[in-house]
Amino acid sequence: MIELLFLLLPVAMAYGWFMGRNSIKQKDQTIKQDLSIKYSTGLNYLLSNQKDKAIDSLLDALSVEDNSVEAHFAMANLFRKRGELDRALKVHEHLVRHGNLPTKDKQQAVYELGKDFLSAGLYDRAEKMFTKLLKSTAYGLKSLTYLLQIFQSTKDWQQGINYKKLIVKFNDKRLLHTLANFYCELATNAFEQDKFLAVIELLEQALKLDPNSCRANWLMAKIYENHKQSELACQCYQGIYQQDQEFFPDVIAQMHKCYLDIDASEEFFYFIKKVYDETASSSALISYLGHIELKFGNKKAQEFMLSALKRRPTIRGFEYFVNMQKNQTKVQVKNASLDLITELISEYLKIKHRYSCRSCGFNSSTHYWSCPSCHEWEQLKPVRGLEGE
Numbered sequence: 001m002i003e004l005l006f007l008l009l010p011v012a013m014a015y016g017w018f019m020g021r022n023s024i025k026q027k028d029q030t031i032k033q034d035l036s037i038k039y040s041t042g043l044n045y046l047l048s049n050q051k052d053k054a055i056d057s058l059l060d061a062l063s064v065e066d067n068s069v070e071a072h073f074a075m076a077n078l079f080r081k082r083g084e085l086d087r088a089l090k091v092h093e094h095l096v097r098h099g100n101l102p103t104k105d106k107q108q109a110v111y112e113l114g115k116d117f118l119s120a121g122l123y124d125r126a127e128k129m130f131t132k133l134l135k136s137t138a139y140g141l142k143s144l145t146y147l148l149q150i151f152q153s154t155k156d157w158q159q160g161i162n163y164k165k166l167i168v169k170f171n172d173k174r175l176l177h178t179l180a181n182f183y184c185e186l187a188t189n190a191f192e193q194d195k196f197l198a199v200i201e202l203l204e205q206a207l208k209l210d211p212n213s214c215r216a217n218w219l220m221a222k223i224y225e226n227h228k229q230s231e232l233a234c235q236c237y238q239g240i241y242q243q244d245q246e247f248f249p250d251v252i253a254q255m256h257k258c259y260l261d262i263d264a265s266e267e268f269f270y271f272i273k274k275v276y277d278e279t280a281s282s283s284a285l286i287s288y289l290g291h292i293e294l295k296f297g298n299k300k301a302q303e304f305m306l307s308a309l310k311r312r313p314t315i316r317g318f319e320y321f322v323n324m325q326k327n328q329t330k331v332q333v334k335n336a337s338l339d340l341i342t343e344l345i346s347e348y349l350k351i352k353h354r355y356s357c358r359s360c361g362f363n364s365s366t367h368y369w370s371c372p373s374c375h376e377w378e379q380l381k382p383v384r385g386l387e388g389e
């Protein structure tokens with residue numbers, strides 16, 4: 001009998017293993033059925049437009065099975081896009097609190113939650129979320145970008161500067177450019193209080209971060225000018241041309257004044273002729289014509305202008321040309337018609353925008369360093385073409 005028991009032992013073990021396996025299978029099946037019911041209920045609620053009930057049901061399903069995380073992210077992002085922030089927040093908060101999510105998903109949940117708070121204007125809470133992710137390989141740079149966006153909205157320039165070390169470490173051009181503008185903002189405040197050394201120091205930091213920041217050179221030229229260091233101001237203006245040819249037309253008049261201060265008018269016109277040859281800018285042309293008029297007379301200047309207009313016609317150039325004719329002619333009748341033409345052109349130019357954002361196309365008559373529409377820095381530049389430069 002004992003031998004028989006020994007013989008049956010392996011059979012009993014095999015039976016036990018078989019039954020156990022079946023029991024796990026059955027459990028799996030029950031879980032899957034449970035899930036399926038929860039998903040169907042969730043979908044039913046969604047279809048009958050009972051979104052909050054749908055969210056509860058779908059979130060409940062998440063606590064049972066983690067394979068559905070992607071679907072939850074998609075659902076929450078859809079809510080955010082539709083402006084239903086409370087619902088997006090509910091899903092993302094649930095994902096953040098979920099105990100068994102892998103690190104990657106957890107970080108994504110924190111990141112998305114930060115974006116929800118940002119969309120809702122809850123900057124302090126968004127900042128908290130993004131700060132948590134600064135060491136993340138996948139979300140570090142993205143989070144830092146959002147953090148700078150928050151500091152830009154709250155005009156908390158110093159807060160942004162506190163992240164300088166990390167920004168330099170990431171070596172991302174766009175972030176460096178943004179931070180350079182934060183320094184320019186502080187420099188503008190110092191400029192208004194005429195703190196010469198502070199302004200120079202802040203702008204040097206800006207140029208170190210972004211050597212192409214024409215804003216830093218523009219402000220530096222202004223402070224040098226105010227402190228009667230016109231030669232240094234002239235160098236800054238020349239630097240602007242090297243940095244940003246599109247923005248340069250805006251500084252030509254001021255640059256001319258600086259060169260006059262150091263009695264180097266010839267040098268200025270030599271430079272501005274080079275600018276005109278390279279860029280065909282209307283402002284450079286008009287500035288250079290003043291020089292030709294003085295040196296060679298009105299007739300030569302008109303000839304030069306006419307050939308320039310034939311090569312590249314612009315309304316501003318034409319307005320200047322008509323004014324030249326007006327100054328030359330002595331016949332009163334002709335003057336009256338020329339007056340009418342210049343008045344018409346001037347009115348036309350008044351309704352045209354001087355600047356356009358190279359990033360989003362926003363048009364404006366006033367210059368802004370940060371585009372009021374897309375908030376990009378240093379993207380508003382003089383309009384080019386027939387009605388502009």
Ligand SMILES: [Zn+2]
Nearest residue numbers: 357360371374
């Ligand atoms: Zn823009």
